[in-house]
Amino acid sequence: MIVLYTDFGNNGPYVGQIKNVLVQRAPGVTLLDLLHTAPAFRPQLAAYLLAAYVTEFPEGSIFLCVVDPGVGTALREPVVMQADGRWFVGPNNGLFNVIRQRAVASGLWRITWQPMRLSASFHGRDLFAPVAAQLATGETPQWERMPEAQGAVAPWPEELYQVVYIDDFGNVMTGVRAASVTESTVFQIHGHCLRHARTFGEVPVGTAFWYGNANGLVECAVNQGSAAQALAIKVGDAIFVS
Numbered sequence: 001m002i003v004l005y006t007d008f009g010n011n012g013p014y015v016g017q018i019k020n021v022l023v024q025r026a027p028g029v030t031l032l033d034l035l036h037t038a039p040a041f042r043p044q045l046a047a048y049l050l051a052a053y054v055t056e057f058p059e060g061s062i063f064l065c066v067v068d069p070g071v072g073t074a075l076r077e078p079v080v081m082q083a084d085g086r087w088f089v090g091p092n093n094g095l096f097n098v099i100r101q102r103a104v105a106s107g108l109w110r111i112t113w114q115p116m117r118l119s120a121s122f123h124g125r126d127l128f129a130p131v132a133a134q135l136a137t138g139e140t141p142q143w144e145r146m147p148e149a150q151g152a153v154a155p156w157p158e159e160l161y162q163v164v165y166i167d168d169f170g171n172v173m174t175g176v177r178a179a180s181v182t183e184s185t186v187f188q189i190h191g192h193c194l195r196h197a198r199t200f201g202e203v204p205v206g207t208a209f210w211y212g213n214a215n216g217l218v219e220c221a222v223n224q225g226s227a228a229q230a231l232a233i234k235v236g237d238a239i240f241v242s
Contacts, residue, residue, distance in 0.1 A: 001030040002132050003057060005050055006066040006124065007040040014122075018064070018129045025133035034063075038165075039235050041069040043095040044156065045164040048175035051098040052215040059085030064124070064132040067095055072120035078111040078127055080135070080143055089132045091123070097156050113142035163189075163237045164217075170226025172233050173219050178212025181241070185210075187220065188240040192231050194220055 002022055008014040015036055022031055034053060039045035046067040054063065068091040070076045076093040083103035088096050092108075100106050111131055118126045134141045160175025167173070183196040187210050197209040200223045208227055213219040220227045220239075227233060 007038040021129040026136040029136045043093045047098045048160045049164045062087040065090035066124040080109045108146040109143035166228045170228040171221045176218040
């Protein structure tokens with residue numbers, strides 16, 4: 001199974017072009033769209049969100065991940081990472097940092113394979129998709145193992161006290177794992193204090209609260225409303241504990 005995670009959005013031709021490469025090079029392999037509205041141009045925010053989802057997928061899954069503002073430059077290298085039995089193909093710009101930090105076992109390889117056609121701005125199609133297809137069909141890509149000390153762009157905190165995603169309902173996901181706080185924790189954002197509730201129906205309609213969402217992240221919400229709109233929240237905003 002190849003799982004797609006990008007900031008390309010749900011409109012435009014980009015995801016379709018990547019899938020065209022995968023279908024041709026890895027026929028019969030299941031393709032799954034996890035998310036194409038990852039935080040645009042924000043690898044760090046996208047990294048904490050990605051890490052919340054991967055454990056739901058079986059070992060052997062291949063994640064093709066593209067949040068890559070440095071595409072076509074020397075600012076980052078193309079890599080393959082293995083972490084706890086799952087594969088990740090994408091840019092070495094921090095997108096895989098959190099998964100690697102939390103993994104029991106991991107390895108990192110620099111992609112040395114070069115396609116005949118490599119555009120400057122679409123490595124998702126021209127480089128990462130063919131390499132993901134090679135892994136899916138049992139082929140070993142052309143790569144070189146990177147030392148354990150390499151790979152992390154910077155030491156990142158275990159929990160990220162920022163907004164990493166806002167869904168279509170206006171629910172606000174953070175980079176904080178619910179297991180790292182207690183139900184007595186009060187979160188502050190833009191001057192608003194949010195207390196814990198287990199689920200939406202436990203608070204009155206229109207009330208803002210926080211809860212541990214289905215993927216284990218602290219999420220801010222408004223019962224039958226939009227937390228993003230009501231609290232004027234946007235992706236990247238900081239949250240605080242009081």
